[in-house]
Amino acid sequence: MTRINKYLAECGVCSRREADKLIEQKRVTVNGEKAVSGMQVCDLDCVEVNGKKVKAVSEKVVLAYYKPVGITCTEKDRHAEKTIVEAINYPARLTYAGRLDKESEGLILMTNDGELIQCMMKGANRHEKEYLVKVDKEITKEFLMEMSKGVYLKELDETTRPCKIQQIGKFTFKIVLTQGLNRQIRRMCACFGYGVKSLTRIRVMNIELAGLKYGAYRELSTEELSKLYQLCGMGKYRK
Numbered sequence: 001m002t003r004i005n006k007y008l009a010e011c012g013v014c015s016r017r018e019a020d021k022l023i024e025q026k027r028v029t030v031n032g033e034k035a036v037s038g039m040q041v042c043d044l045d046c047v048e049v050n051g052k053k054v055k056a057v058s059e060k061v062v063l064a065y066y067k068p069v070g071i072t073c074t075e076k077d078r079h080a081e082k083t084i085v086e087a088i089n090y091p092a093r094l095t096y097a098g099r100l101d102k103e104s105e106g107l108i109l110m111t112n113d114g115e116l117i118q119c120m121m122k123g124a125n126r127h128e129k130e131y132l133v134k135v136d137k138e139i140t141k142e143f144l145m146e147m148s149k150g151v152y153l154k155e156l157d158e159t160t161r162p163c164k165i166q167q168i169g170k171f172t173f174k175i176v177l178t179q180g181l182n183r184q185i186r187r188m189c190a191c192f193g194y195g196v197k198s199l200t201r202i203r204v205m206n207i208e209l210a211g212l213k214y215g216a217y218r219e220l221s222t223e224e225l226s227k228l229y230q231l232c233g234m235g236k237y238r239k
Contacts, residue, residue, distance in 0.1 A: 001040040001041065001042050002040065002041060002042065003038060003039070003040060003041075004019070004023065004028065004030070004035050004036075004037070004038070004039050004040070004041050004047075005019035005020050005023065005037070006019075006114075007041050007047065007054075008022070008028070008047070008049070008054065008114065009114025009115055009117070009118055010056070010114055010115065011047075011054045011055065011056055011112075011114065012092075012093060012094070012095065012111070012112030012113060012114055013049055013054055013093070013095070013114065014095050014114065014117070015095070015114060015117040015118045015121055016114070016118050017118075017121070018095075019114075020037060022049060023035050023036065023037050024037070027049060027050050028047070028048070028049050029046075029047070029048045030045050030046070030047050030048075031045055031046050032046070035047075043056060060111070060112060060113045060116075061090075061092055061094060061110075061111060061112050061113075061219070062109060062110070062111040062113065062116065062219070062220045062225060062228070063088070063090070063094065063109065063110040063111070063217045063218065063219055063220070064107060064108075064109060064207055064209075064212060064217060064218050064219075064220060065084075065088060065107070065108050065109070065110050065212075065216075065217040066105070066106065066107065066209060066212045066213060066214050066215060066216055066217070067084065067087075067100050067104075067105055067106060067107075067108045068087070068105055068214055068215045069102070069103060069104070069105045070082065070102060071083070071084050071087045071102070072084065072102050073096055073099040073100055073101075073102075073108070084096055084108070084110075087215070088110060088217060090110070090217075092112055093112060094110040094111060094112050095110065095111065095112070095114070095117060096108050096109070096110055097109045097110070097111060097116065097117045097120040097121060097204075098120060098121060098129065098180055098204065099180075100201060101183055101186075103199070104199040104200070104201070105198075105199070105200050105201075105214075106131070106132075106199075106200040106201030106202060106209055107201045107202065107203065107204050107207065107208070107209040107212070108201070108204075109204055109207060110217070115234065116228075116229070116232060116234065119232040119233065119234060120204075120205075120232060121180070123179050123180065125232070125233075126161075126178035126179070127178065127204075127205050127231070127232075128176050128177070128178055128203070128204075128205055129176070129177050129178075129180070129201060129203065129204050129205075130174060130175070130176045130177075130201070130202050130203035130204075131174065131175050131176075131177070131185060131199060131200065131201050131202065132168070132172065132173075132174055132199075132200045132202050133172065133173055133174070133175060133185060133189070133196060133198070133199050133200075134171055134172045134196070134197045134198045134199075135171055135172075135173075135189055135194040135195060135196055135197060136171070136194065136195040136196075136197050137171070137193075137194060137195075138170050138171060139167055139170065139171060139172075139173055143192050143194065144165050144167060144173065146192060147163070147165050147175070147188055147189075147192070148162060148163055148164065148165045149162055150162045150163070151187075151188045151191050152191075153181065153184075153187045153188070153191070155187065156181055156182065156187070158181060160177075160179065160181065160184060160188060161177075161178055161179050163175055163176055163177050163178070164176040171197075174202075185199060186199070205228060205231050206224065206227045206228055206231060207220065207224060207228065
């Protein structure tokens with residue numbers, strides 16, 4: 001027997017946290033009855049999400065996807081021009097591990113391994129994500145120094161963690177974050193009077209965007225997967 005949120009994660013539906021939200025919203029049923037948080041299920045039970053039966057994952061899939069600007073990171077949204085699921089159009093059901101806002105582009109990992117998503121999205125694990133950012137006015141040493149120390153974001157009532165930052169050009173810098181607050185980089189820049197003109201995620205942990213075409217995806221190599229699972233503390237990668 002397995003807790004319902006873990007079961008949904010293992011089936012590749014979403015992370016455990018997102019599963020809890022689905023259960024709260026009464027969108028999950030078990031044998032025709034509304035699921036409740038903490039209930040136990042097994043493979044003999046009929047588990048459905050939004051009326052669609054959930055099936056166990058037969059083989060793990062992890063993709064690196066270059067999300068274009070304009071694509072919304074959501075599985076279903078009638079207000080979105082195009083969702084990430086529609087854009088990829090992959091034959092198996094996949095979920096994103098970490099969002100990018102609609103105006104941003106770059107690397108997103110897509111997978112049907114809910115436990116991998118759970119590990120990657122847990123803020124306490126401090127997994128690195130690297131971004132290339134272009135701003136609307138010339139970068140100063142003071143700006144870089146203050147950004148690297150951590151910035152208090154009034155809208156979120158939270159101070160960002162200290163981070164690595166490196167100037168690349170007059171208006172461009174690279175930044176490595178170990179957390180994923182909502183529109184974090186844009187909010188950080190705004191605190192110092194800078195507007196973001198373009199934002200591209202170029203690395204997630206050991207996986208890099210380099211070589212991937214805009215709007216395309218690729219399957220990760222066995223070597224990449226082994227290192228990724230190791231960094232997540234999940235032991236040896238197995239299909």
